[in-house]
Structure formats: C-alpha cells, structure tokens
Amino acid sequence: MVLIELKSDHSYEIRKNAPKATFDSIPYQLDDKSSMSTVDEDNLPPTNWRKIGIAGLMWFLCAVENTVIGMSEWPYMHQIDKAATTQFFGFVTSSSRTGHAFFALAFSYWGYKLGKCRWPLMVGRLMALLGVCMYLCVEFIPENRRYWMLACYFLFGVGSSSTTLLRGYIADVSHPKDRSRAYAVSTVAHLISIVCGPIIQLCFTRIKYPGYEIIPGKLRFNIYSAPISCALLTNIIAIYVVAVFWVETGKERPQKAKIYSQSIIGKVKEFLGRKDIKWPLILVCWYQKMMSHLSIVAIATIASPLFMMAFNWDGQKTVLISSISHIFVGVLSITVSCIYIFGKLGHYVSARFSYLIGLLISVLLYVLTYPWPTLSQPLPLYNATTGSGCDPNVYSWCFTEKAMPAVFWIPIVVLVMGVGLPFAMISIDTIYSKVLGDVDQNVMQGVYIFIEDIMMIGGPIYASTIFTEFGQSWLWFSNVIFTAIAIFVWIAFYPILAPYK
Known part of the structure; x- marks a missing residue:
C-alpha cells in the first residue's frame, strides 16, 4: 500500500518506499483524517x-x-x-x-x-x-x-x-x-x-x-x-x-466533498505559485488554441452568406451543398481521428511539427481561396425573389469584390476543415497536456476550454464585422496576418517544446 500524506498547505508527500507515481494517476480515497491513500487498481470495480x-x-x-x-x-x-x-x-x-x-x-x-x-x-x-x-x-x-x-x-x-x-x-x-x-x-x-x-x-x-x-x-x-x-x-x-x-x-461524496472543497482555493494558489509550472509555454498553448479555431470560426460565420451572395444560390441549394460538404468534413475528421487512435500516428510524427503543418495548411486555405482578380468572378447583384446575390444597400463592396468559383472554393475548404484543422487541434491538445505535466490538470483543462469558448464568442463578431464592412478579401488578409504571427511564435518556441513533442 502506498501512502500519500496531505499537508496543511495542501501539498503532498510520497513515502520513500513508494513506487514512482503522480498525483493525477493514483486512485485515492479520502477518509476522516484528511489523508489520501491509494487503492490497488486490481481491486477497483471494472468499467x-x-x-x-x-x-x-x-x-x-x-x-x-x-x-x-x-x-x-x-x-x-x-x-x-x-x-x-x-x-x-x-x-x-x-x-x-x-x-x-x-x-x-x-x-x-x-x-x-x-x-x-x-x-x-x-x-x-x-x-x-x-x-x-x-x-x-x-x-x-x-x-x-x-x-x-x-x-x-x-x-x-x-x-x-x-x-x-x-x-x-x-x-x-x-x-x-x-x-x-x-x-x-x-x-x-x-x-x-x-x-x-x-x-x-x-x-x-x-x-x-x-x-x-x-x-x-x-x-x-x-x-x-x-x-x-x-x-x-x-x-x-x-x-x-x-x-x-x-x-x-x-460514489458517496458528502464527506469527501467537504474535505475537497476546503482544499480548492489552496490548491489553486499552490498551483499558481509553483516554480515548476512552465507559464510561458502554457500561455503559448492558450494562444495557439485560439488560433487553431480561427479558420473554423471564419468559415462557419461567412460560408452560408458567401454561398448566397457570391455563387447566386438560393437558400435551398445553399443548405444542400452545405450539408454534403459537412458530411465529407465529418468523414475526413473521423478518418484522421482513427489514424491517430489505431494507426498511432502520434508515435511517428512529432506533435509540435504536425501543429506547425496544421497552421501552414490554414495559410494555404487563405491563399487558394482568396478572390484573386484574374481567377475570380464578379458578384451577382441581389435578386429579391430568390434572396440570393449581393445587395449593395447592405454591402458597399458588391461592385468591387470578387469570389473564387464554387468548384474550387468548396473542395479546398472541405479538405482543410476535415484534415488540416483536426491535425492542428489534436497536436496542440497533446502538447498542452504534456506541458502541464504531473499536476492536477482539472483546473487548467477547464481554463483551456474556456479559452476556446472565448475565441468562439469573439471570433464570429470579428469575422462577420470584417466581412460585412470590407468583404472576404480583407477578412482573409487579416486572418493570414494572425496565422502568420501564430507561426512565428510557434517557431520561436519550437526548440523549447522539444521535450513535449
């Protein structure tokens, strides 16, 4: 039996004869003496x-x-x-x-x-x-x-x-x-x-x-x-x-909940004050988590309006094409996940490298779907009957903005959403978990999800405002700038992240 003693300052100590273990990985029980004692995994109830x-x-x-x-x-x-x-x-x-x-x-x-x-x-x-x-x-x-x-x-x-x-x-x-x-x-x-x-x-x-x-x-x-x-x-x-x-x-929680609740504030304070926590890397991961969702937010916000304005599709056709596209994105995402789960891709490709590839794929998305003047087509004017086309009374750039043909725009977006972005998100989540190391990750993982939600809250407002005022070209240009900054930050920390690859 391994014994972990919980001290008054909410730190813990493993006895010398205890096998190597971490606080997170050891199953424990709380008793009335406010101590933590491990339980043999073989004696735990089966799944x-x-x-x-x-x-x-x-x-x-x-x-x-x-x-x-x-x-x-x-x-x-x-x-x-x-x-x-x-x-x-x-x-x-x-x-x-x-x-x-x-x-x-x-x-x-x-x-x-x-x-x-x-x-x-x-x-x-x-x-x-x-x-x-x-x-x-x-x-x-x-x-x-x-x-x-x-x-x-x-x-x-x-x-x-x-x-x-x-x-x-x-x-x-x-x-x-x-x-x-x-x-x-x-x-x-x-x-x-x-x-x-x-x-x-x-x-x-x-x-x-x-x-x-x-x-x-x-x-x-x-x-x-x-x-x-x-x-x-x-x-x-x-x-x-x-x-x-x-x-x-x-599970019975009344006695445990009281002991645990008394330690929450102390545990957070202890975590914030620990010298072994690599805060620069944690902040980098938070920033990259937000950047990994930039393309998702932009495409989810403007895809349907762009289909109706740029491609002159009515609501029915927009829903039809969007549905088919999402099915392909879902199938590709499942395929990528299965490659990681069953093919053990993470054992052969460094997470820090695959995340960099994910960011570069996002840049490629913006470059290939940017409304280049020689490759793009003018926007059709608004049709009140079908509700399609660009309304100059709402969007001042209807006569100056162009859009790539749908036959190029949609397949590129499907490939990036289904392959490139899952690559990036799986990689950054893996690295973040490794950067946190042998600590109770519950609090920090909660903050991590909250950071993602912040991006999902502010991102649509940012994307829709830029698109409404200036069009897709300016939104894509600003997204390239943000993604390029994320790439430079990642490259700067690339050597430091070597132990967490």
Missing part, C-alpha cells in the same frame, strides 16, 4: 460499459441538435427577416457560445455540489427543448424575428453546456486502464453527430420554403423547420433516457 454507452448516447443526442440545423441557420434567418445581416448572424453565433461558456461552469458546479448528474442534465435538455419549441414558433412573431432566433440559439448553447458533466461521469465509471477507450466513446459519438446532422438535413432539401402549412402563415414544415423537428424528437428521447435509464456513479 461499467453500460453506463459508458448511455453517456455516449446522451453525448450524441445533445450534439446532433446543433449539427442538424447548422447548415440552415443563415438561409432561414435571412428568409424570415430581411433585416438580418451577416454581422448580426455573427452576434447570434457568439450568443450561443456565450451561453455555453458560462453555463458549463454553472452546470459543473451544480453537479459537483449535488454529486449527481441527472438533474443538471435534465435541466439542460429542458432548456434546449424550450429553444427548439421557440425556433419552431418563430413565424408567429410579426417582426424582428432575428432577435427571437438569437434567444433560441442562446438556449441551444445553454442546453449543450450540460454535457460537460459527462466528462467527469465517464471518468467515474471507467477503470483507469480503460480510460482512453471510454473517452473514445464520447469522441466517436460527437463525430457521428457531425455526419448524421447533415444527412438529416439532406432528407428535407426538396421541401422548399414555405413548404407544408400546419397553421396557415404561422407554423410550416419545410427545408428549414423540418430538421429542427428532428431536434425536438432527439431532445424528447434524451429526456426519456435521463429519466428512465440514467444511473448515477454510486
């Missing part, structure tokens, strides 16, 4: 794969809600409220991420205090269900419908934030030896939702707006509303799963 499966199912049901309407967000908003601009759409996207960022902390704290997940998950699904019902009733609102949709997307973000609890749940019900496989279930569930969402959307692309009227002029079943009806169904299923099949971890 409860039934609970893991239910958690994976919940992950999928929660994630598919966002992917199923992702392609029709802008076309629908533009259809029912002509006053909606690309810039406003950026604010809508940011509101959703804001709800996700702050309520993830709230749900995590609530789950921690309860020591259970059922009620936070249930409330999260009910919030999402409310957002879905409001979305279906948007045409009951006589005017300014875009603000109603903003509220809907905020609720979607709040609802999806409750899935943060599933990370801790999976850790609680899995054996340490099965931990990576257990978390792979959640990863696969999320990636499947990325593929299933667009497929569901494709099933309804032939039902043109306004479609079938359930309540004349108010409630319709069409290319835009049908997918959210599926989200209504997945929410009901998720609520049923939580109510009937959900089983808590079974």
Whole structure:
C-alpha cells in the first residue's frame, strides 16, 4: 500500500518506499483524517460499459441538435427577416457560445455540489427543448424575428453546456486502464453527430420554403423547420433516457466533498505559485488554441452568406451543398481521428511539427481561396425573389469584390476543415497536456476550454464585422496576418517544446 500524506498547505508527500507515481494517476480515497491513500487498481470495480454507452448516447443526442440545423441557420434567418445581416448572424453565433461558456461552469458546479448528474442534465435538455419549441414558433412573431432566433440559439448553447458533466461521469465509471477507450466513446459519438446532422438535413432539401402549412402563415414544415423537428424528437428521447435509464456513479461524496472543497482555493494558489509550472509555454498553448479555431470560426460565420451572395444560390441549394460538404468534413475528421487512435500516428510524427503543418495548411486555405482578380468572378447583384446575390444597400463592396468559383472554393475548404484543422487541434491538445505535466490538470483543462469558448464568442463578431464592412478579401488578409504571427511564435518556441513533442 502506498501512502500519500496531505499537508496543511495542501501539498503532498510520497513515502520513500513508494513506487514512482503522480498525483493525477493514483486512485485515492479520502477518509476522516484528511489523508489520501491509494487503492490497488486490481481491486477497483471494472468499467461499467453500460453506463459508458448511455453517456455516449446522451453525448450524441445533445450534439446532433446543433449539427442538424447548422447548415440552415443563415438561409432561414435571412428568409424570415430581411433585416438580418451577416454581422448580426455573427452576434447570434457568439450568443450561443456565450451561453455555453458560462453555463458549463454553472452546470459543473451544480453537479459537483449535488454529486449527481441527472438533474443538471435534465435541466439542460429542458432548456434546449424550450429553444427548439421557440425556433419552431418563430413565424408567429410579426417582426424582428432575428432577435427571437438569437434567444433560441442562446438556449441551444445553454442546453449543450450540460454535457460537460459527462466528462467527469465517464471518468467515474471507467477503470483507469480503460480510460482512453471510454473517452473514445464520447469522441466517436460527437463525430457521428457531425455526419448524421447533415444527412438529416439532406432528407428535407426538396421541401422548399414555405413548404407544408400546419397553421396557415404561422407554423410550416419545410427545408428549414423540418430538421429542427428532428431536434425536438432527439431532445424528447434524451429526456426519456435521463429519466428512465440514467444511473448515477454510486460514489458517496458528502464527506469527501467537504474535505475537497476546503482544499480548492489552496490548491489553486499552490498551483499558481509553483516554480515548476512552465507559464510561458502554457500561455503559448492558450494562444495557439485560439488560433487553431480561427479558420473554423471564419468559415462557419461567412460560408452560408458567401454561398448566397457570391455563387447566386438560393437558400435551398445553399443548405444542400452545405450539408454534403459537412458530411465529407465529418468523414475526413473521423478518418484522421482513427489514424491517430489505431494507426498511432502520434508515435511517428512529432506533435509540435504536425501543429506547425496544421497552421501552414490554414495559410494555404487563405491563399487558394482568396478572390484573386484574374481567377475570380464578379458578384451577382441581389435578386429579391430568390434572396440570393449581393445587395449593395447592405454591402458597399458588391461592385468591387470578387469570389473564387464554387468548384474550387468548396473542395479546398472541405479538405482543410476535415484534415488540416483536426491535425492542428489534436497536436496542440497533446502538447498542452504534456506541458502541464504531473499536476492536477482539472483546473487548467477547464481554463483551456474556456479559452476556446472565448475565441468562439469573439471570433464570429470579428469575422462577420470584417466581412460585412470590407468583404472576404480583407477578412482573409487579416486572418493570414494572425496565422502568420501564430507561426512565428510557434517557431520561436519550437526548440523549447522539444521535450513535449
């Protein structure tokens, strides 16, 4: 038996006869004497794969809600409220991420205090269900419908934030030896939702707006509303799963929670004051985490508006092409993940090098899809009947801006989103974990996710504002500058990162 003594200053000491171990990797129990004693892994309960499966199912049901309407967000908003601009759409996207960022902390704290997940998950699904019902009733609102949709997307973000609890749940019900496989279930569930969402959307692309009227002029079943009806169904299923099949971890927490809560502030202070923490490298990883999402944010924000303005597509065709593109992105992303999991690519390619390659691929994206004058085509003028084309009353650059043909633009974006960006994100996440080293990573991983949410909050506002005021060319130019700075920073720290490759 190995004994770890918890001191009054929240530090710990491993006895000399203890085998080499880390604070994070040692399973422990808290007793009334405020000490930590390890437990033999062989005596721990085996992984409860039934609970893991239910958690994976919940992950999928929660994630598919966002992917199923992702392609029709802008076309629908533009259809029912002509006053909606690309810039406003950026604010809508940011509101959703804001709800996700702050309520993830709230749900995590609530789950921690309860020591259970059922009620936070249930409330999260009910919030999402409310957002879905409001979305279906948007045409009951006589005017300014875009603000109603903003509220809907905020609720979607709040609802999806409750899935943060599933990370801790999976850790609680899995054996340490099965931990990576257990978390792979959640990863696969999320990636499947990325593929299933667009497929569901494709099933309804032939039902043109306004479609079938359930309540004349108010409630319709069409290319835009049908997918959210599926989200209504997945929410009901998720609520049923939580109510009937959900089983808590079974761990008793009252005594432990009191001892642990007393040490949280001290543990954070200790972490901030530790001399072995490599803060410059941590700050670099935070910065690179944000930069790795720059392309995702830019493309997600302007893709649908650009399709309708530059390629003269109506809402139906935009949704169709976007859905097909997202399916290919999802398949490529799953392929990249499988190469890392089963092909052990990380054993052969340095993470610091693969991240650099990911950044360079992003630059290549901007170069190849930039509206070069000799290779691009003029933007068609706005057609009020179809809602396509560039409206000079909204965008001052309609007569000066150009765009690459769709036959070049879309395949390049699909390849970069499906291959290059997963490369970059997997690599930076790996390096960050190694930089943190043998410390309790829970707090710092939470900050890491919050940093990502900050980018997802501010990024759409930045991208939509630049695009609305100056067009794609200036947005791409500014993104190249930001990415180039990230590359220079990474190269500067490249030798220092050698031990964490």
